[in-house]
Structure formats: C-alpha cells, structure tokens
Amino acid sequence: MEPGLLLIPGPVPLPPRVLEEFAKPAMPHYGDAWVKAHRETREMLHDLWSAPDAHVFPIAGPGHAGLEAIAYTFLRPGDRVVVVSNGFFGERTREVLLSHRVKADVVSSDWGSGPDIPALREALKTPTRAVAVVHNETSTGITNPLEPIVEAAHAADAAVIVDAVSSLGGIPLPFAKLGIDAAFSASQKCISAPAGIAPVAVARSLWEATDPETVEGWYLNLYTWDRYEREWGEWHPTPTTISSNLFYAFHRALLLVKEEGLEARIARHVKVAARLRDGLMGLGFSPLGPTNLLSNTVACFAPPAGVDPNRLVRRLRDEHNIYISGGLGPLRGKTIRIGTMGTQADPEIMDWLLKAIRASV
Numbered sequence: 553m554e555p556g557l558l559l560i561p562g563p564v565p566l567p568p569r570v571l572e573e574f575a576k577p578a579m580p581h582y583g584d585a586w587v588k589a590h591r592e593t594r595e596m597l598h599d600l601w602s603a604p605d606a607h608v609f610p611i612a613g614p615g616h617a618g619l620e621a622i623a624y625t626f627l628r629p630g631d632r633v634v635v636v637s638n639g640f641f642g643e644r645t646r647e648v649l650l651s652h653r654v655k656a657d658v659v660s661s662d663w664g665s666g667p668d669i670p671a672l673r674e675a676l677k678t679p680t681r682a683v684a685v686v687h688n689e690t691s692t693g694i695t696n697p698l699e700p701i702v703e704a705a706h707a708a709d710a711a712v713i714v715d716a717v718s719s720l721g722g723i724p725l726p727f728a729k730l731g732i733d734a735a736f737s738a739s740q741k742c743i744s745a746p747a748g749i750a751p752v753a754v755a756r757s758l759w760e761a762t763d764p765e766t767v768e769g770w771y772l773n774l775y776t777w778d779r780y781e782r783e784w785g786e787w788h789p790t791p792t793t794i795s796s797n798l799f800y801a802f803h804r805a806l807l808l809v810k811e812e813g814l815e816a817r818i819a820r821h822v823k824v825a826a827r828l829r830d831g832l833m834g835l836g837f838s839p840l841g842p843t844n845l846l847s848n849t850v851a852c853f854a855p856p857a858g859v860d861p862n863r864l865v866r867r868l869r870d871e872h873n874i875y876i877s878g879g880l881g882p883l884r885g886k887t888i889r890i891g892t893m894g895t896q897a898d899p900e901i902m903d904w905l906l907k908a909i910r911a912s913v
C-alpha cells in the first residue's frame with residue numbers, strides 16, 4: 553500500500569529513528585540488553601508522567617489494555633465509579649467499566665463542552681470509589697481541565713483515573729502534582745511509537761492501599777507486572793513475551809522525547825495546533841468547543857456551509873494522499889478531525905495540509 557501522510561488523531565507517522573528500530577530483526581525479550589532498555593524505559597516514563605514515585609508499567613497492548621489493567625487491579629464488582637463524560641471516549645470508558653461489573657454513573661455534558669463540575673460535586677455526595685475522566689477527548693478536540701475534577705474527587709475520598717491516551721507527551725499532565733491516582737496512555741499518539749504499548753502510572757498511595765490478594769486475573773493484574781520486576785528483574789523483568797521490535801521502538805521514541813525535552817515538545821504542540829486552528833478558521837471552519845478548552849493534539853472542526861466533511865476527507869485521501877478523520881458518533885458527517893500529535897506537530901506539515909484543504913473545499 554502506498555504510504556500517505558497520516559494526519560488522523562493517532563496513530564501518527566513514526567520518526568525515522570523509531571522506524572529503524574522497529575524494522576530490526578527480532579531479539580530476545582529478556583537478557584542484558586532487554587533489562588537495560590526496560591530500566592531506561594521506566595525512568596523515561598517517570599519523567600513523562602512527571603511522577604518520580606509512581607509505579608509505572610509499559611503494558612503490551614492498546615490504550616484500552618491500560619484502562620482494563622487499572623480496572624482489574626483497583627476496582628471490584630459493585631464499586632461505584634463516576635465517569636465524567638463529554639464525548640465518545642468518555643462513553644467508551646463507561647462501557648469498559650460496566651463490563652467489569654462496577655456501578656458506573658455518568659456526569660455528562662454536551663459533546664464539545666467542558667465537564668460539568670457542579671454536577672460532579674452533586675454526584676459525589678453518594679459514596680464513590682473512583683472518578684474516571686478522559687483528559688483529552690479525541691472525539692471533540694476538547695481538553696478537560698483536571699484540577700477541579702481531582703479536587704472534587706479527593707474531597708469526596710474518591711480516587712481519580714485518567715485516560716491520557718491523546719495527551720501524554722503533548723499536553724501538560726503533571727501526574728504527581730495534580731494528585732492523580734491512576735492513569736493510562738497509548739504509544740501511538742504523542743509519543744510517536746508504533747501502536748501496542750500502554751504506559752500506565754499508579755500513585756503509591758493507591759498501590760499501597762490495595763490488597764494484591766483481592767485482584768482477579770493475571771496478565772492485566774499490575775501486581776503481576778510488579779512481581780516480575782522485583783523477582784525476575786535481573787534477566788526477564790516483564791511477565792510475558794513482548795515484541796522486541798515494538799519494545800525497542802517504544803524505548804527509542806521515549807529517547808526522542810527526552811532529547812527534545814518535555815517542555816519544548818509541549819510548546820511545539822501549542823504552536824502547531826494554533827497554526828492549524830488559525831488556518832482552518834481562515835478557511836471558514838468552526839471549532840466544536842470554546843477557545844479556552846481547545847486541544848493542542850487534535851482539532852475537531854465543522855466545515856463551512858456547503859462543504860461535506862466526509863467528501864473532504866475522501867478528496868484529501870484520493871487527490872492529495874493525506875489521511876484525516878471524520879466525526880465520531882453524533883458528529884459523524886458533521887466534523888473533520890486532524891491530529892497534531894508528536895511527529896504531526898510540524899508547521900510545514902500543517903501548511904501543506906491547509907494548502908490541500910484550500911484546494912479541496
């Protein structure tokens with residue numbers, strides 16, 4: 553298949569140095585080189601989450617594996633969880649949690665708006681084990697402010713679980729400073745690695761308050777991952793076979809984040825997202841949400857009257873070899889979505905895209 557310019561909201565194009573690692577012959581998933589890469593990966597994940605004391609794990613699986621690992625390890629059937637939902641991935645969180653037989657109540661607000669904090673405070677008057685929220689709602693291009701959510705949850709003695717799939721590495725997410733209890737992300741977005749690794753972070757307080765004996769399951773039980781680190785750490789620190797191509801590519805992608813510096817990387821996302829937004833608004837497109845909540849990793853815009861978003865997505869693909877996405881759920885046929893994550897956050901790429909859009913509307 554002819555490669556195109558991948559500007560969907562993840563996966564993103566791999567940087568050449570990551571691609572080089574991904575294409576190498578397979579290597580053992582244990583031994584000295586693996587132990588070293590694993591140790592460095594954990595150190596870099598501590599930096600990326602800004603959480604030096606948290607337990608961090610590179611779980612092999614998609615972002616959802618991170619959510620399920622947190623659910624298996626820290627939630628129990630019958631626990632009440634309040635899901636703050638304002639988009640497709642908020643609804644997905646609820647669906648996943650319900651499958652774990654927790655009681656998932658939703659504090660919802662319109663797609664494209666911010667979280668309803670007064671309604672959250674009200675919902676937390678009933679005893680609650682945890683509040684779950686999507687930091688960056690990839691379906692609407694809205695970044696949910698976490699501070700008021702953490703504050704309300706902790707005031708009610710509830711833990712905070714954060715979906716950081718489309719924010720980690722692109723939008724500030726100081727896990728420890730915010731007081732988040734557990735969070736997960738995915739390798740294929742702002743980190744710009746291949747899909748298949750879910751970085752998970754857990755605060756020490758939640759870790760120590762949980763009895764490992766009460767956790768069901770093995771692979772997505774984070775205490776299993778911890779046990780292998782402690783007991784097999786000298787030669788085989790991960791419990792199962794992880795693709796060496798994937799693991800070393802992920803390690804390389806984290807090295808690139810470190811080389812660039814997290815602050816500089818986040819500043820690059822701010823700048824490029826603003827350039828794209830200005831360009832789109834100049835062409836008559838309108839963002840879905842209020843200016844102060846617009847995401848720096850995904851743009852969700854409605855086209856000007858008379859322009860069909862699905863037709864625009866197709867024309868960009870067929871005539872310019874550029875892949876962007878359409879709307880999800882109720883936004884299908886109403887919006888377009890463009891990723892500005894990791895490698896996509898490049899001013900020249902955005903200018904190229906805007907030129908193609910101008911020629912296609």
Ligand SMILES: Cc1ncc(COP(=O)(O)O)c(C=O)c1O
Pocket residue numbers: 561562614615616617641686688689690691715717718738
């Ligand atoms: C906010 C958010 N959460 C969860 C997911 C699911 O990630 P994965 O497909 O890696 O499981 C996505 C994927 O786009 C996402 O954007």
